[in-house]
Amino acid sequence: MKESPDRSQLPPGIPTGPLLIVISGSSGVGKDTVLARMRELGSSLKFITTVTTRPQRPNEKNDIDYHFVSTERFQEMIKNKELLEWANVYGNWYGVPREAVKRSLDEGKDTIIKVDIQGAATIKKILPQAIFIFLMPPSMEELLVRLKQRRTESPAELALRLKTAEEEIKQLPLFDYAVTNRWDELDLAVATINSIITAEKCRLTPRDIKL
């Protein structure tokens, strides 16, 4: 009795396909931290690792936190259409490997990808049936404080990121959900995202997501 119901016995109308969840948000809002915590707490989701040309940070593991590649390799991936979506974010390239997403969805697994706001807009055009979650800072002031604490940006870079974040929030109507990431309550954001996924599994909107 513990297994989930045999969905093939359910009446027509109940969607059975896997979900594609797109987590996005401005630089510094904590997308990586939230996803790392979701993985740490255990999740049946398939997390797709982003490809990047950004230098590896000391606490990051290659092929888990990111696939770290050279700019040449990244350009080659674009040329070979190996990336579902890619963008240059503050001087570094980031991309979502197409084959990994396709394989995961083909296997029927609920799949989660992480993209910047431009990337979410691109994915929305290709796969409007995906579920778009905008991770929000509690306020712009708190985002600035957090970016400063990272000490990875110069004052000019900080100002640019804040200005960009203010612009990016205008893209909110593209998204299905907004989740506030209060940095002292990381697990609340994680629980909220998990609730959204649970709800979407029960949602009666038809979905047929294929790459």
Add this chain to the structure above:
Amino acid sequence: MKESPDRSQLPPGIPTGPLLIVISGSSGVGKDTVLARMRELGSSLKFITTVTTRPQRPNEKNDIDYHFVSTERFQEMIKNKELLEWANVYGNWYGVPREAVKRSLDEGKDTIIKVDIQGAATIKKILPQAIFIFLMPPSMEELLVRLKQRRTESPAELALRLKTAEEEIKQLPLFDYAVTNRWDELDLAVATINSIITAEKCRLTPRDIKL
């Protein structure tokens, strides 16, 4: 930092109005039990008590489980437009008191009502912005077993309820969500409904629900 964000500072596009949640499902699926358990576990929702002409069962409290009224009083409530929706279900009348729903929504409270499937269809016409949840049995066979265990229906009544439930499931497309109530895992259904409510609070669909 524990308070929820001041939503008046949020950018346009984030809905701030209260939710109206409509829980429905066939007779015997456990609507009352699920709602009682939600209340028991503590909830910030406003639960609207249904008015009924059905006789009070020994374990039920008047004005908490139901407002038990006479048929005359019920007819008067219909005449005075005191009911948002009403239906005769297997010989007894059930209605949702309009004023209680209106007051709760006017106070900005997330509000939950319980109706049969016909009732959900009626509410859908009046308030399409409400959130419609269909509580499902794990299977028709298990619904029959459970109805039998209640020992409140004759074999002919049982057969009618099962047939009706099979018809009612065709109304699924009216609903936003389907939640299976496995009776040995009541808290799973409750947690799923709570996840749906959490998700809907983050959902960027405009809602402006007024009675």
